Amino acid sequence: MRAQQRLHPGAWWCWGLLTAVGLSGVTNPLVSASVLAALAVVVSARSVKASSRAFSLSLRLGVMLLVVRLLIAIAFGARTGGTVLWSLPSVPLPSWFAGITIGGPVTVPLLLGALYQGLNLAAVLACFGAASTLAPPAELVAALPRSVYELGLSVAIALAFLPELSESAQAVRAARRLRGRPTSGLAGFRGMAIPVLEGALERSVAMAAAMDARGFGRLRRGGTHPRVVPVLAVVGAASVTVGAVGLLAGGVATAVGAGLLLSGVAAAGWSLRIRSAQLLRTRFTEVPFSWRASVIAGAGACNFVLLLALNRWAPLLVASPTSGGAPSFSIATALLVALVLAPLAVVRGGAQA
Amino acid sequence: MITFSSVSVTYDGADASVWSDASFSLQPGAFHLVVGPTGSGKSTLLGLMNGHVPHFTGGTVSGSVEVGGRSVATHRPRDFADLVGVVRQNPRSGFVTATVLDELVYAMENLGFSRDAMQGQLEVVGRRLRVDALLERPLATLSGGQAQRVAIAAALMAGPSIVVLDEPTSGLDPDAASEVLDLLVDLVHDHHMTVVCSEHRVERVLDLAASVVIVEDGRVWCGAPAAAMERSSIVPPVVEVGRAASWTPLPLTVAEATPFADSLRVLLPRAPEVSPPTAQRSVADLSRASVHYGDLAALDAVTLEIHAGEVLGLMGPNGAGKSTLLGVLSGLVALGEGTCTVGGADPLTLQPADLVRRVGLIPQDPGLLLYAASVGEECRSADVDGGLTPGTTEAWFARFQPSVDLLRHPRDLSEGQRLCLALAVICASEPPVLLLDEPTCGLDNVAKVHLAEVLADRAAAGAGIVVASHDVEFIAEVASRTVLMDRGVVVADGPARTVLSAAGPHRPQIAQLLSPDPWLTAAEVIAAMGERP
Structure with a gap:
């Protein structure tokens, strides 16, 4: 009963991560903005209010990135032609600093270019935020096969940092007010950053201690790890990386890239298999990867493929303010939004605790 | 079951050992109580029992610790997971x-x-600890008592024969605390488990203990409860009175002391008077204040006036609205309806720098108020924040904790020492309204007496003080007026002596012993004994 109601958390992470990877480098602001909106719709439909902090935090971080990106463009951006809005005094640099300028005229294309890139960063970040809101990292780790459990755990502790961080921030904010210190502005931010980080870190350490005390990572009696395991893992990870980069960047032939990718996955899988035989760990609730989960993960995969294909063959996705013309909303964008929203078709809103 | 042989622990970078040369052994199937002042090293002692010290914390352990036949030197915490629940x-x-x-x-x-096997354990342990109805709940939605029961159940699931608890009742209201303690009694008596438990409020658990381990002044002593109470600096109020009146055998509980009650009454010259409240200036005002969280009324039309010079003890079960009330008074929680005035202004609208001069709140986790990298720096920054003479905060801190190295990091202090530092930081600005949320969690008796003195001193200087606490003995010690809350409303409000001596099963020990005379604390009884000609 319970297992059927539960959705495999991996589904949401496939959906979020694949969309994020596909989205990186897509500078069409309409694409970024519509994906952002679609993510917000899914998160607000699915999550309980209290647990949506990770998403709102990622949105806030996105806005910060956007602002920083704009400021950097204004100060150091490469000066191109176009309508000049205002001029900053420019600092002459020696000729070997080619390509880098400080100050100079601030033009419309300069600002627009930075804005588009910033929006893209924000959208990618929001994908992560949405995934960790819809399926808390702790849940994801619990659902991992026991062989990758330890690996996943280090990732989970790193990811758990985000929600911990936002909770810690609220507590610190209240406490700063109680001590009569500013809670906003630059001074507020500076004073809060350290205690917030400290709090989240402390919580992570306490969690690690509790896990240790409750038998985390116990091996079978007499269990050891054969030496071949780390070798296989490293070789596997390396060929996955080279294969994936080759495919994405187009540096190697598709067949070679795919071959490397597949053999890497196989090597890593084999090492994990050997390793899992040594671990004691069992599972109480096996959450099956149901058809619903497959649809959600599939939507992410489709997004990835669609964006990859468009990136290669339809440069419409890359909006450049200098090449003229307003960014356009294409059928592809509509399809993308539909795919981001697809999970809502198979799961009822708010059903999952 | 648990054997320590000449054990000493020294943490990395520390000059001296936490305590040294501890040798004792704890028998299986019994309840063992660990007591000692704040920062004496009780947590270190408990941490050794599953290898958390030194495998996780670092540090050097000399001597040997054996738990259930396994040596801590060679076993990591995960290797104890099936034997010791933490x-x-x-x-x-x-x-x-x-x-x-x-x-x-x-x-x-x-x-x-x-x-x-998991299903079986879930049913058995789940029922025993009454968590079977909570299985589907997210942990974040549990109350304090429920969370503690789940934590204990989680520690018991793997079937350990030893369970080690570090002050398991300190954050709980009296009802939830006695429920948790009853569970521990069951574990010992019906299931023959070995329970090792540290507790500041000795009166709650003394009658359960087969032996008492005292950690004090760098030494560890272990023996029978009666012998322990003769020498411990931390004793329940009845033992304090019993020691002063030289009762033999020394009674450990109210029931054991009852035969001595009549002889004690003879020694006391008069019953204490309940002083009627005198008309005082109000420093904070709540009028029909309501706060709603969804459907839940955390505060329901509460009208309350806090006067200059009084210590108001705010009591009531978890969820009664005590923390919300303090949040409203300190401008952290917005009112749904009604008004709140502190020093003539609505605290919600005050700028932080202005707020801190009118009202000071010590939150339940006092560590939140501390940011600096050392105690000394924390004190100096508080001086700057409040525009105080340099050294003011440091002087306040020295009153609470005279012997703490100013170079230590606030996070390395014990819970009690941290509270004292937070208190010093807030008290340094001498706000006319001082609010404390559960200040006595993790505080030993000596620190509590200091705290009581400081609160009395602040009250005498004209501050209005509100102390929200489950610790009825502490409220008896400090409060001049007591307010009982339940489900967002005030159910009793009056002089502390009247309200507390009528507070049912959770009355202070002395009130239980000498009822109907409204005596409340060991200190006042001992003082009155001395007055007799």
Whole structure:
């Protein structure tokens, strides 16, 4: 009963991560903005209010990135032609600093270019935020096969940092007010950053201690790890990386890239298999990867493929303010939004605790 | 079951050992109480019992610790997971998953239990600890008492024969605390488990203990409860009176002391008078104040006036609205309806720098107020914040904790020492309204007496003080007026002596012993004994 109601958390992470990877480098602001909106719709439909902090935090971080990106463009951006809005005094640099300028005229294309890139960063970040809101990292780790459990755990502790961080921030904010210190502005931010980080870190350490005390990572009696395991893992990870980069960047032939990718996955899988035989760990609730989960993960995969294909063959996705013309909303964008929203078709809103 | 042989512990970078040359052994199937002042090293002692010290914390351990035949030197905490269950002071900091069910099966999964075995344990332990109805709940939605029960159940699931608890009742209201303690009694008596438990409020658990371990002044002593109470600096109020009146055998509980009650009454010259409240200037005002969280009324049309020079003890079960009330008074929580005025202004609208001069709140986790990298720096920055003469905060801190090295990091202090530092930081600005949320969690008697003195001193200087606490003995010690709350409303409000001596099963020990005379504390009884000609 319970297992059927539960959705495999991996589904949401496939959906979020694949969309994020596909989205990186897509500078069409309409694409970024519509994906952002679609993510917000899914998160607000699915999550309980209290647990949506990770998403709102990622949105806030996105806005910060956007602002920083704009400021950097204004100060150091490469000066191109176009309508000049205002001029900053420019600092002459020696000729070997080619390509880098400080100050100079601030033009419309300069600002627009930075804005588009910033929006893209924000959208990618929001994908992560949405995934960790819809399926808390702790849940994801619990659902991992026991062989990758330890690996996943280090990732989970790193990811758990985000929600911990936002909770810690609220507590610190209240406490700063109680001590009569500013809670906003630059001074507020500076004073809060350290205690917030400290709090989240402390919580992570306490969690690690509790896990240790409750038998985390116990091996079978007499269990050891054969030496071949780390070798296989490293070789596997390396060929996955080279294969994936080759495919994405187009540096190697598709067949070679795919071959490397597949053999890497196989090597890593084999090492994990050997390793899992040594671990004691069992599972109480096996959450099956149901058809619903497959649809959600599939939507992410489709997004990835669609964006990859468009990136290669339809440069419409890359909006450049200098090449003229307003960014356009294409059928592809509509399809993308539909795919981001697809999970809502198979799961009822708010059903999952 | 647990054997320490000439054990000393020294943490890395520390000049001296936490305590040294501890030799004792704890018998199986019994309840063992660990007592000692704040920062004396009780947590270190408990941490050794599953290898948390030194494997996780670092440091050097000399001598040998054997638990159930396994040596701590060669076994890591995970190797003790099937033998020793650990429950920490704050149950939430030990949670590793998101829901109760996941949390309960966690240790069993790591130890490779079969699904059927897990199901069986869930049913048995779940029923025993009354957590079976909570299985589907997210951990974040549990009350304090529920969270502590889940933490204990999670520690018991893998079937350990020893359970180690670090102050398991300190954050709980009296009802939830006695429920948790009853569970521990069951574990010992019906299931022959070995329970090792540290506790500041000795009166809650003394009658359960087979032996008492005292950690004090760098030494560890272990013996029978009666002998322990003769020498411990931390004793319940009846023992304090019993020691002063030289009762033999020394009674450990109110029931054991009852035969001496009549002889004690003869020694006391008069029953204490209940002084009628005198008309005083009000420093904070709540008028029909309501706060709603969804459907839940955390505060329901509360009207309350806090006067200059009084210490108001705010009591009531968890969820009664005490923390919300303090939040409203300190401008952290917005009122739904009604008004709140502190020093003539609505605290919600005040700028932080202005707020801190009118009202000071010590939150339940006092560490939140501390940011600096050392105690000394913390004190100096508080001087700057409040525009005070340099050294003011340091002087306040020295009153609470005279012997703490100013170079230490606030996070390395014990809970009690940290509270004292936060208190010093807030008190330094001498706000006319001082609010404390559960200040006595993790505080030993000596620190409590200091705290009581400081609160009395602040009250005498004209401050209005509100202390929200479950610690009825502490409220008896400090409060001039007591307000009882339940489900967002005030159910009793009056002189502390009247309200507390009528507070039912959770009355102070002395009130239980000498009822109907409204005596409340050991200190006033001992003082009155001395007055007799």
